Amino acid sequence: MLSVFFGDREDVIDNPEDYFNGMHALGNYSFMSDPLIKAIISDVDQSEVLDNCLIKSPVLGLIPPMMLSGGVKTLIDIYLEPDEVFNASYCGNNCAKWILKIAENQDITIRLGHTMNFGEQPFKIRIENNGLIVTKMYDFVQQSHRIMFEV
Amino acid sequence: MVGKHKVIIESKSIVYELEIKRNITIIKGDSGRGKSLLVDLIVRYNREKRNAERGKKNGRSVSITCDKECFGYRQFDNDSRSWSDILREHTDCIIFLDETCWFLNTTEFASFVKHSDNYYVLITRENLKGLPYSVSEIYEMYSYKSYDGIIEKHKTGIKNLYSDCSVFSGYSVKPDLIITEDEGSGHDFFESVCIWKKNGVKCISARGKDKIVSRIVPVDGQKTVIIADGAAYGSQMEDTMESMRACGGYTLYLPESFEYLIIRSGIVAEVIENYEDIVYHTYDYADSGKYFSWERYFTDLLTKKTIDTEWKYGKNRLNSIYKLVRNMRAILESITGIDFDR
Known part of the structure; x- marks a missing residue:
């Protein structure tokens, strides 16, 4: 299940892009062969994984995983380390469906500093700040706004 | 600062063209559209410029065309100084900051912008409730391919996020x-x-x-x-x-x-x-x-x-x-x- 925390707290990994770069600085990218990670890279960055260390980007040409977008790096962080709380405001709305997909098989908590759009399909998200469970975007927006702007 | 300023940032494979006309411009939108690369190129441009001024012959891979100085900052830079000390060095300048700058949603940063004469381009999705930015200055990126001779280039511009609502x-x-x-x-x-x-x-x-x-x-x-x-x-x-x-x-x-x-x-x-x-x-x-x-x-x-x-x-x-x-x-x-x- 997906839990969302709005705002800031101590245990959040605030810069998941830097975290990704640091964790994989020695070049062990064996996880790149994971079908879900390949699908994320294809969908979000429109890039193709040719090899664990080599990706074909339509804009940048042949690139190493270190040059993936901040959104993709954050999704990979969340997927590989579900016990950590990552700042998912590095992710655009095109990452939202992947966050829900990752949360289908494992419990994850993400931090948001904005209202991510999870789309029109029903979902189940627990708001950590107040314990409420929301199932549609309108309720998610109202809770997010109340916590971030009115409290 | 007053006026609107065209900024062209160009590397071998990509060109960014932006027009900035208020003190605060926000760029957000989907992941994987080249937002972070924009700031990376500005950081690189300034590093190459400094190196050239010191006599190092490392070459120039990025060019910037603008009637104002452009400065980019990502928090990856292992600078021992505080963000405010770094930004304070720049006046009458267009400053590009992205989401790696954790301080964008703080009251200290809002106060800093308020008392600064720079224009700020902020690449972030964070709710910046302390900053009074305009709905007309929230953009997302778009890009298309073009050819410079036989060299393929990606041209990237910005468009209003809320122009069609x-x-x-x-x-x-x-x-x-x-x-x-x-x-x-x-x-x-x-x-x-x-x-x-x-x-x-x-x-x-x-x-x-x-x-x-x-x-x-x-x-x-x-x-x-x-x-x-x-x-x-x-x-x-x-x-x-x-x-x-x-x-x-x-x-x-x-x-x-x-x-x-x-x-x-x-x-x-x-x-x-x-x-x-x-x-x-x-x-x-x-x-x-x-x-x-x-x-x-x-x-x-x-x-x-x-x-x-x-x-x-x-x-x-x-x-x-x-x-x-x-x-x-x-x-x-x-x-x-x-x-x-x-």
Whole structure:
């Protein structure tokens, strides 16, 4: 299940892009062969994984995983380390469906500093700040706004 | 700083073209569209420039064309100095910061921007509630391929994120309810219009822009117009649009500010003679070193220019001269999209 925390707290990994770069600085990218990670890279960055260390980007040409977008790096962080709380405001709305997909098989908590759009399909998200469970975007927006702007 | 400034950032495979015209510009949108690369290239450009000035012959892989200095900063840079010390070195400059800068949503940064004469391009999705940025200056990136001889290049520009929403479409709505952002002069004016028109439209105040979103609730068959200061409503836009989409029946009207509407109507032309140039080329007048937002510029302009005249303007309480029918009519003529008649 997906839990969302709005705002800031101590245990959040605030810069998941830097975290990704640091964790994989020695070049062990064996996880790149994971079908879900390949699908994320294809969908979000429109890039193709040719090899664990080599990706074909339509804009940048042949690139190493270190040059993936901040959104993709954050999704990979969340997927590989579900016990950590990552700042998912590095992710655009095109990452939202992947966050829900990752949360289908494992419990994850993400931090948001904005209202991510999870789309029109029903979902189940627990708001950590107040314990409420929301199932549609309108309720998610109202809770997010109340916590971030009115409290 | 005043004016609008074209920025072209070019490397071997990609070209960014932007036009910046206010103190705060926001770029957000989907992942994987090249937002971080933009700041990376500016950082690289400045590093290469410094190296060249020190006599190092490392070559130049990035060029920037702009009539102002451009500075990029990502928090990856292992600089021992604080962000404020680094940014303070730059004046009359366009500063590009991205989401790696953890401080963007802090009150310290908002205060820093307020007292700075730079223009800031902020690449982030964070809610920056301390910064009064305009809905017109929220952009997303788009790109397309082009060819420089046989070399393929990706050209990337920015487009308004909210240009195609009902806010700007200009279709006319007859409201049953009007919600204004504040309780002051703007609310007083629209309430007076409804009384004059005897249209039965209720006019209420949300008591602050932060409280508008929670007013957007599903109501069957009721048409509601929300009126707020577009020049400072940027931080609320995403939540407002999503709530409106879910509920239906809501229209958003976002002039720069109520003071902008008064000035644009021409009724105070005797004290603000060049008002047309001011409203159409505000970027040439609203100095970012003096004004946190265009909303504050228009308020200051109207207040100061009318101070010893019959048009004396106060933000908290509306001078009755603005509620004379001829003046209300003149102001309404410049409003498109809302029909106050029954």
